[in-house]
Amino acid sequence: MTAEILNWTGHMLRARRKDLGRLKTRDEAKRTGVYVLFGSGDDGEPAAYIGEGDNVVKRLENHNSTKDFWEDVVIITSKDMNLTKAHVRYLESELITLAQNIGRVDLYNGNVPSGGAALPEADESDMKYFIGQIRILMPVLGFDIFRGRSGQNASVASPPGLDTSASPQNETSGTEAVSESSDSPIFVMNTREGANAQAQIIDGEFTMLAGSVIPDAMKDNPEMAESTRKSFVVRKAQHAKLLEVAEQSAITGMVTLIKDVAFTSPSAAGAIVYGRASANGRLTWKTEQGNRSLGQWEKDQANQ
Template identity: 30%
Template sequence: MFNKTIQMFIFDGNPNGRIMCELSNWNGRVYKIARNELNLFSDRCDANNTGIYFLFGKNELNKDSIYIGEAEKVSDRLKQHLNDHVYWNECVAVISKDNLLNKAHVKFLEHKFYKLAIDAGRFDIVNSTVPTLSSVSEYDEAMLDEFISNAKLLVNTLGYKAFESISLNSNVKNAAELYHIKATRGADAIGYTVSDGFVVKKDSIVASTITPSMSENLKRWRENLFSDGTINSKNAFTKDYIFSSPSLAASIVMGRNANGRTEWKNDHGATIKQIEETQNV
């Protein structure tokens, strides 16, 4: 791994509007664009280069969502998405500055980024079908793999972790950094904190039933994890799964409203709250 130099240009001094990012010695360029500023983006000379794009929003459970697409003219395609139902409010477009990407290239990229998002499991993916993987030459595939690596880095830098593997984000070095919940109705789970939330490990068991007082939003979230196969019929997680907070993780595991900072405990019985307070003394 090498150190990287990132150049970032914030248009109009507004970090919530449009941002342009580049890496040294890379011909790619990444734009972050607020939905209501697409018209300003379209005025740029490279706005209609061939590229890929990601639409970011929230689903009905307030979980992060993403749509992954490609276009021969990115700006024109993004404007078409203004007619979509309001499932997104920001987009990220990735192009090459010299406009050397062709249709086969961006179809390849679209498929690869879709698979990365599936494997990461962080975002609800809005695409209704799996993008087709185009055939490219061995030379082009090597070039596109490097393009993906650089684009992932910049997208992550902009705050979108849709393509970042949970395992790569783990700061767990030994069993002492793991937290446990063993509670009523069969709940028996292990997890660990990460920079952007809390990961519940594969094979952790959730409570077999929920309490009547559990919030409707948490009930729907839990039901969704069963319906999409994240939790199986034996009440076990089928993969490592990242939640936005320890409390959300604890609530799903315990089948009730819960404060994760006091429910998750390490092997010595210390809670997340106690450990954080000790570290910050």
């Protein structure tokens, strides 16, 4: 599978490990570039390795015999073949740092990037733009490794429909931290019990922000209808994963998220804040000024 953006010199190619023989016939794979290996770690969670090479496919042949974890690879090269060794060393270092900060996937590169290359100012600017395009296309190819807020530094396992990534330890969070990849203003949701959550649409995902205060337990009701019980079981499982990335709050019965958490929908996030099976997220989440609901904001965006 290949991916390009009009007027961008970059080119991205995804392939399965079992198709390495076919991949070796592709001209793109023989160029100077960076690559990302994707697979699963010993714990079954997503894992990746980011590397670079003058001839990418030769590096992949080496990894085929030395690394067991990977099943897929994304190769990033240039259509005009103007990427030099210095460029790809810079890209490798920056992408490793970005992936570590976002923290959605465990990296096999270790804790410290392998080291970039010093580039002229104009080239560095070009490579930052290059990285921006990579961040757009990587989810299109099926991988969220660069999706989310940067400035974060840990990875946490998550169930389907619930992705977590770390929050900065010593930086602002919640309503004070507006992502460079944010697609929306910050929305807030409060409850009488003391919950106080903040969220943004980041890279297309409804993301509850670190610093949000949510209930430490879901409210079970033995008289729930069967359909409601099914929803409650799903939300309770999601809530249990949230507790792994939360710490005790000063408010009784509440915990505070220490990491950003991406949800499949605003309603799923709203249900967690309420501590119950369901919620209408497009009504319950409101702008910080309280004058517009998420649904109203989406309607305004559509009209614009």
